[in-house]
Amino acid sequence: MTRPLQIGARHHRLPRAIATLAILLTTSAVLMSTESFAAEPDVTARAAHTLNGTATANLHLVKAEGSQLFEEGPVSGTLAGSASAALTTGAVFTASFTIHTHSGSITGHGRATPHGSGRYQSFSGSFLATSGSGRYAHVSGRAGLYGVFDRRTDSVVIQTTGTLTY
Amino acid sequence: MRRARHLLAPLLACACLPATAHAAQSAKLHVSFSPNRLGHGTTVDISAKITASGGYVPSPLTQLQVSYPSDLGFDISGLGLATCSQAILEIFGPLHCPADSYMGQGNALAELSFGPEIIQETAEVAILRAPQEGQVALLFYANAGTPVSEPIIFSGMLIPGPAHDESIEINVPLVPSLPAAPDIAIVQLHATLGPHGLTYYEHIHGKLVAYKPKGILLPRRCPPGGFAFSATFAFQDGSHALAHTVVPCHPEGKHRRNRNI
Numbered sequence: 001m002t003r004p005l006q007i008g009a010r011h012h013r014l015p016r017a018i019a020t021l022a023i024l025l026t027t028s029a030v031l032m033s034t035e036s037f038a039a040e041p042d043v044t045a046r047a048a049h050t051l052n053g054t055a056t057a058n059l060h061l062v063k064a065e066g067s068q069l070f071e072e073g074p075v076s077g078t079l080a081g082s083a084s085a086a087l088t089t090g091a092v093f094t095a096s097f098t099i100h101t102h103s104g105s106i107t108g109h110g111r112a113t114p115h116g117s118g119r120y121q122s123f124s125g126s127f128l129a130t131s132g133s134g135r136y137a138h139v140s141g142r143a144g145l146y147g148v149f150d151r152r153t154d155s156v157v158i159q160t161t162g163t164l165t166y
Numbered sequence: 167m168r169r170a171r172h173l174l175a176p177l178l179a180c181a182c183l184p185a186t187a188h189a190a191q192s193a194k195l196h197v198s199f200s201p202n203r204l205g206h207g208t209t210v211d212i213s214a215k216i217t218a219s220g221g222y223v224p225s226p227l228t229q230l231q232v233s234y235p236s237d238l239g240f241d242i243s244g245l246g247l248a249t250c251s252q253a254i255l256e257i258f259g260p261l262h263c264p265a266d267s268y269m270g271q272g273n274a275l276a277e278l279s280f281g282p283e284i285i286q287e288t289a290e291v292a293i294l295r296a297p298q299e300g301q302v303a304l305l306f307y308a309n310a311g312t313p314v315s316e317p318i319i320f321s322g323m324l325i326p327g328p329a330h331d332e333s334i335e336i337n338v339p340l341v342p343s344l345p346a347a348p349d350i351a352i353v354q355l356h357a358t359l360g361p362h363g364l365t366y367y368e369h370i371h372g373k374l375v376a377y378k379p380k381g382i383l384l385p386r387r388c389p390p391g392g393f394a395f396s397a398t399f400a401f402q403d404g405s406h407a408l409a410h411t412v413v414p415c416h417p418e419g420k421h422r423r424n425r426n427i
Contacts, residue, residue, distance in 0.1 A: 065205075066237030066385035089241040091301060091326040114300045119247040119266075121300075151247055152368065 051139075053078030054161040055099065059085055061154040069154055075099055079106065087156065089114070089149065093123050095158075104134020106164070110145045121149045127160045139166040191224045192217055195232075195409035197395045200362060202416040204388060207243070207381030209270075209360025210234075214397060214409065216353050223279045225401035226340055226349045232397045233333040239383030240302070240324060240332070245269045245359070246295030247366065247379075252305060255319050260292040260307045266366045267294045272357030274308060276350045278343040287350070289318070293357060296321065306336065340402060349402065388415035 055078045059071035062084075072084040085097030095110040112125025125145045132139035143162030150156065194215045199208040212232060218224040234240075250263030260268075270293040278285050289310035296303040304322035322336035341350040361381040367374050384393075393413040400406050 064239060064242060064383050066383060067239045067241055068237075069242060090236075090332075117246075117249050117295065117297050117299065117301070117303070151242070152244060154242060 049166050051078065051136075051141075051164040051166060052162075054159060055079040057083040057085070057097075057099070057156075057158045057160075059083060059087075059156045059158065064154065069156075071154075071156060073155075075101075083158075085156075085158070093125070093149070097158075101136075104132055104136040106132045106136045106139050110158075110160075112145050112147070114149070119150065119152050121151060123147055123149060127162075129164050132166065136166045139164055141165050190219055191399065191401055191405055191407045192219075193397065193399045193407040193409040195395060195397045195411045197234075197393075197411050197413050199384065199393075199413055200358075200360075202384075202413070204384050204415060205386040207361065207379075207383050209358050209362035210238070210382055211358050212356070212395075214355045214399070216351075216399060216407070223277045223284055223348070224351045224353060225403040225405065226351045227338045227399055228340065228402050229338060229400040230336045230355070230397060231333050232336075232395065233331045234395050235389060235393050236326075236330050236332045237385045237389070238332075238393070239385075240359075243360070243382045244366075244379040245361070245364075245381070246302065248295065249297040250294045250305065251297055252319060252321075255294070255305060255307050255317075259309075259317065260294060263294055265364075268364050269293045269295050269304065270357055270359040271363060272355065274352050274356070275354035276310070276341070276352050278347065278350045280344065280347065286353075291357065293359065298323070304334070304336075 055075050057073060057075045059073040062070045062072055064070070067088055067090065069087045069089070070085070071087055072082065075081050075083045079099050079101050081099060081101035083097055083099045085095050087093065087095040087097075091114075093110075093112045093114055095112075096108070097110065098105050098107040106129055108127055108129040108131075110125060110127040112123035114121045114123045116122055123146070127143045127145040129139045129141050129143070141162070141164035143160045143164060145158065145160055147156055147158040194217075196213040198211045200211055201208055214230070216224045216227065246267060246269045248264035248266035250260070250267040254262055272291040272293065274289045274291055276287045276289065278287070287310050289308040291309075292307045294305045294307065296305040302324035304324070306320050306322060308318040308320075310318075318339060318341055320337055320339050322334055325333045325335050338352065343350045359382065361379045364379060365376050366379050367376055369375070391412060392415055394410070395413065396408065396410045398406060398408055
């Protein structure tokens, strides 16, 4: 039996979630994602082909090109699988990324405003799904985008939450 | 007393005369990377020289804006992982700022005219990351010897550019020299932004471990013609000067780029 995730509830819990992410990033980002979502269903697909929930990507630096970072890593929660992203930092964070799942992939763009000036910078913005493959070939929609960027290691935890249709 | 005042007046007037006769300022800019290797972290070394025609002391610098290509990885340099507030700097000085807040260092040469003489003064400059929500703000702490021994703190900011440029904007305060004499004029600036000479610290398994921040990342590909920098100097007298320079790519880097293609 699957349980639809409540987006509103997610929003209320988000500041605490981001704070938790920042703390746990220093120890084990992978451990964090496993613990946060182990008790929840991975994917919630409704009959109307909507995808509801939260996906968390723990990305590490693969290579850097000037001010652009190429990152990849596992995704947990809704859309469990892996993700690759090209992230540009600055006064505004922008990213294009693809989430790969066993049912297909979702590609999109994200734009977020960073907060803070220390080692860890949290950010918040939105994610726009632009294309997909497999089950998600006709994916579209906009979701919230949140996360924490570690300026020492260039690793990033990205959380998307919202509803996508496919 | 009155007689002494009479003697002092011409002397002060004499002290003012050479510097008030400002001529148009011109400026030169020089930038280098150390090391200059594409795809690697580097320290950016910026030097500027300001001159006035006729051998006069230039008008005091009030603002400096240095533009650089946006594909230089300032944001991902690993520099300025901590911040230092202006209050800490004012009260305790830069030695009480976190080591991880240092982003660079430098020095400045200033001139002030005293009668027919031009007196030069050097100052060491520490460049630190300042607390600023979501932006890279800088604080400059300039400490000189005599005759102006008071430390000077001024601010700067990394400004995202409209196109492919970003810039560092520095507001330089006017520094009074002697009573009734013009303000001190900066004639040479030298600053490094990057890991050169810096040591950062991080906790690993409960131990404080020293490391060198990776530095400003150069892109893997050489931009056409090299890395273009420009600087705009604004002076107290309302005039401006512009200077350009290009940092060529290291031949080794160019070669590697061609191989990649």
